[in-house]
Amino acid sequence: MKIAFTTKGTEWDSMMDPRLGRTEFILLYDDETGEFSHYDNRAIEHTAHGAGPKTVQKLLELNPDILITGNGPGGNAAAVLKNAPLKIYIGAGEMTVKEALSAYKNGELMSF
Amino acid sequence: MKIAIASGKGGTGKTTLATNLTAYLAEEDEVVLIDLDVEEPNSGLFIKGEFVYKEDKYKMIPEWEQDRCTPCGLCQEVCNFHAIIQLSDQIMLFSELCHSCYACSELCPTSALPMIPQKMGEMKHYRNGNLSFVESRLDIGQEQAVPLIAQTKEYIDTHFSEKMIKFFDAPPGTSCPVIEVTKDVDFVILVTEPTPFGLHDLKLAVDTMRELNRNYGVVVNRHGIGNDDVLEYCQNENIPVLAKIPNDRSIAELYSRGELVYQKVPAVKEQLIKIMDQILELKNGEAK
Numbered sequence: 001m002k003i004a005f006t007t008k009g010t011e012w013d014s015m016m017d018p019r020l021g022r023t024e025f026i027l028l029y030d031d032e033t034g035e036f037s038h039y040d041n042r043a044i045e046h047t048a049h050g051a052g053p054k055t056v057q058k059l060l061e062l063n064p065d066i067l068i069t070g071n072g073p074g075g076n077a078a079a080v081l082k083n084a085p086l087k088i089y090i091g092a093g094e095m096t097v098k099e100a101l102s103a104y105k106n107g108e109l110m111s112f
Numbered sequence: 113m114k115i116a117i118a119s120g121k122g123g124t125g126k127t128t129l130a131t132n133l134t135a136y137l138a139e140e141d142e143v144v145l146i147d148l149d150v151e152e153p154n155s156g157l158f159i160k161g162e163f164v165y166k167e168d169k170y171k172m173i174p175e176w177e178q179d180r181c182t183p184c185g186l187c188q189e190v191c192n193f194h195a196i197i198q199l200s201d202q203i204m205l206f207s208e209l210c211h212s213c214y215a216c217s218e219l220c221p222t223s224a225l226p227m228i229p230q231k232m233g234e235m236k237h238y239r240n241g242n243l244s245f246v247e248s249r250l251d252i253g254q255e256q257a258v259p260l261i262a263q264t265k266e267y268i269d270t271h272f273s274e275k276m277i278k279f280f281d282a283p284p285g286t287s288c289p290v291i292e293v294t295k296d297v298d299f300v301i302l303v304t305e306p307t308p309f310g311l312h313d314l315k316l317a318v319d320t321m322r323e324l325n326r327n328y329g330v331v332v333n334r335h336g337i338g339n340d341d342v343l344e345y346c347q348n349e350n351i352p353v354l355a356k357i358p359n360d361r362s363i364a365e366l367y368s369r370g371e372l373v374y375q376k377v378p379a380v381k382e383q384l385i386k387i388m389d390q391i392l393e394l395k396n397g398e399a400k
Contacts, residue, residue, distance in 0.1 A: 049255075050194025050209045057188075057197045076206050080197065 003029045003104075004064035004086075005097050010038045016100050018070025018093025021052035021077055027097055028062060052077030060084055068092050068100050072112045088112035114278045114297040115391065120313030122284035124303045125333035125357070128367055129387075130281040131158040132374045136384050137277060138243035144278040146268055147247035148293045150233060150260045155281050157370045159245045161238030167267075169248065170229035171259045173207045174217045180224035187216035187225055196225075208255040233260045235267060244272065257289035265292075286313075286320040294321070299391050300328040301354065307338035311345060318351065327394060331387060334359040354390045355383040 006023035008015045017023040026039040039062060044051050056077045059067065067086055070093020072078075081088065089109035092100035103109050117130045127149075134145040135158075147155040174187075174196070183203060188196045195209035196216055207230060217225045233250040248264040250257060268278060282293040294300050300321055304314040314330065321328045330346050335356035346353050357363075358379050366373045374381040 047194065050206065053197045053204070053206060053209075054194045057199070060199060076209070079206075080199065080204060084199075 001031050001066065002062075002064040003031065003066045003068060003101070004059060004062060005029070005092075005100060006067075006069040007038075007097055012098045013096050016068075016070055016092050016095050016097060020067075020069050020071070020073050021055045023055060023069070026055075026059060026062060028064060029101070050076070053080050056080040056084075060086075066104070068104055068109065070094070113275070113299075113395070114280065116280040116282050116294045116297040116300045117303060118282040118290055118294055118300055118317060119284050119303045120286060120315075120317030121304065121310050124284075124305045124310060125331075126284070126303050127155050127158070127281055128363075128373065129301065129303055129331060129333070129357075130279050131155050132372055132380065133384050133387065134243055134245075134279050135159065135372050136374050136381065137388065138241060140242075142242045142244070142276050144244045144246065144268065144272050144276055145281065146264065146278060147245075147281045148261050148264060148289075149281055149283040150248045150250045150257045150264075150289070151283060153247045153249050153281075155245070156238075156247050158372055159238070159240065159243065161240030161243065161245050163236070164239050164244075165237040167235050168231050169233050169235055169260055169263050171210075171232045171256070172212045172214070172227040173210045173230045174205060174225040175228045176203045176205055177224045177226065178203075180222045182222055182224075184221065187220055190215040190219055208253065211256070212259060232256070235260075235264050237267075237271075257283065258292045261289055261292045286316045290317075290320065291324065294326060295324055298327065298395060300326045301331055301387070301391075302328055303331045303333055304342055305334045305338065306332055306336075306340065306342045308341070310338070311342050314342060315345070318349070329354040329390065329394070331383075332356045352390065352394065354387045357383050 005027040006017045006020055007025045007027045008017045022044055024042050028037045052074050053076050067088045072090040090112045091110045117126045119126050134143045137143045147153040183201050185198045188198045193209050193211050195206045197204050217227045232254045235248040238245045248260050280293050283289045302317050304310040329352040331354050336359040363373050374384055
């Protein structure tokens with residue numbers, strides 16, 4: 001199962017990024033193979049409008065089964081995600097990636 | 113002659129100044145007041161007039177025709193505003209992000225994105241004696257002020273003579289809508305308040321006006337509160353301070369009842385006269 005995280009860094013101890021559209025990185029973790037990778041989204045900083053749809057489009061290309069994030073998608077991003085197969089869990093904005101994963105596993109995150 | 117009233121910080125008194133200045137000038141001359149704060153126009157609370165004309169305003173946005181789409185993805189590549197994204201064979205359009213640049217529509221190899229008009233707001237024109245009042249208002253949910261501002265300015269250019277004095281009440285801030293309002297005016301009045309917030313945003317507004325190469329001056333509203341930092345800043349930067357409108361409870365009371373201030377508060381009228389004298393002087397000085 002492939003899990004995506006919105007993060008401010010590329011390590012397990014990095015902080016989560018509460019934002020989806022303007023997240024600095026998307027971290028990917030495959031809990032079957034243990035594969036750990038990331039996508040650098042920092043160029044989004046220079047985008048004035050439409051950060052939500054743009055980041056979500058990239059996210060869907062990465063094709064995770066689950067997205068763990070903080071605040072949750074805004075209107076435009078939510079419109080793109082509406083028909084997407086991935087499950088979204090929110091409320092992990094103030095955690096490290098490691099904490100967010102265990103919170104998800106313990107069923108402590110809210111599903112969006 | 114076109115004069116914009118802008119501010120940087122919101123709530124400094126743009127509309128109060130715009131409505132009072134135009135009403136005062138309209139006692140003698142023909143004047144036009146245009147409320148271009150299209151996200152929240154409120155000059156109309158103070159200026160009443162006879163209804164003259166109303167027009168729905170439209171912007172052009174692409175519409176996806178799935179039958180014609182191949183789907184090659186060129187549209188989303190050329191869109192600078194992320195208003196189009198492609199998900200497998202589906203195209204999603206975000207019309208509120210669209211800047212009506214036509215790139216996707218013109219470049220689509222199968223013409224699957226024809227541009228269609230979408231209503232974005234309405235413009236209304238009123239008249240009260242010498243004073244013509246035009247206001248535009250964005251529809252709820254519309255995010256872009258610039259096209260409506262641009263179309264309203266076109267209406268003003270085609271319906272009023274160049275010689276008439278026109279006051280454009282701008283939105284606060286320093287972003288695209290403010291630039292659209294101020295980019296081609298003869299003079300910009302920057303209204304501020306003598307507080308740290310007022311000074312901070314005034315500096316941003318001054319930077320913007322310098323970038324746009326505009327003539328501008330500052331009006332300090334609610335003079336007497338805060339501190340002298342705004343005045344010191346203007347002096348150090350050689351920015352003309354056109355007027356200082358005193359902080360006075362009676363002004364706030366009149367404002368809150370939707371009344372004009374200058375007829376009842378002589379100190380305000382004095383400052384209005386000062387402002388106009390200086391703008392005309394600066395303008396004439398430049399002409400020489």
